[in-house]
Amino acid sequence: MLKPITIDTSDHIELRRNGCVYVDKTAYFHRLATRLDASRFFIARPRRFGKSLMMKTFKALFEGRRELFDGLAMTGHLQDRLKVDESAIAALEQVMAKCYDLPYRARNLPIWIVGLNFDRKSCQLPDAQAKKAE
Numbered sequence: 001m002l003k004p005i006t007i008d009t010s011d012h013i014e015l016r017r018n019g020c021v022y023v024d025k026t027a028y029f030h031r032l033a034t035r036l037d038a039s040r041f042f043i044a045r046p047r048r049f050g051k052s053l054m055m056k057t058f059k060a061l062f063e064g065r066r067e068l069f070d071g072l073a074m075t076g077h078l079q080d081r082l083k084v085d086e087s088a089i090a091a092l093e094q095v096m097a098k099c100y101d102l103p104y105r106a107r108n109l110p111i112w113i114v115g116l117n118f119d120r121k122s123c124q125l126p127d128a129q130a131k132k133a134e
Contacts, residue, residue, distance in 0.1 A: 010052035012060050016068045026074030029058065055123065062118040088127040091115030101133050 005021045015022045045051050060068050069075050092115025095101070101111050111133035116125050 010050070010056060012053060012057040013065070013068060015053075024072045025054075026057070026061075026069065026072045029054075029061065030074055033058075033061075059123050063120060086117060088115040088117040088129040091117060092129045092131060096131075105133075 003019055003021045006015065006018075009015060009020075012022075014020075043051065043054070061074065092113060095113050095115060101113055104111055113131050113133055115129045117127040118124075119126050
């Protein structure tokens with residue numbers, strides 16, 4: 001049986017729970033979220049071209065809604081690295097305590113450890129802290 005195609009929703013949760021067709025672009029989300037050479041992104045797309053769906057997908061990602069990403073490209077990149085509704089300092093301390101930077105040290109490039117606070121109510125990143133790895 002074919003999966004239903006919906007044109008009237010921009011809600012990632014609804015699409016995944018109802019088994020609707022969802023074009024998996026989460027591999028791009030991982031590349032966007034892990035870019036260390038940019039501090040802000042401007043994402044321009046035409047009307048009715050998925051901007052709201054993309055933001056709601058990011059929201060679900062930062063809320064740690066792992067069940068919504070089963071079988072998608074992003075699944076392999078999900079780890080318990082997110083701090084939601086806490087502080088950027090707490091996130092930074094967690095990253096440093098769990099030594100998430102170790103796999104990247106062999107590249108002999110400068111490493112910046114970044115802690116972000118994702119505010120669930122506003123869907124914003126109101127606080128960020130960065131520290132150069134020693």
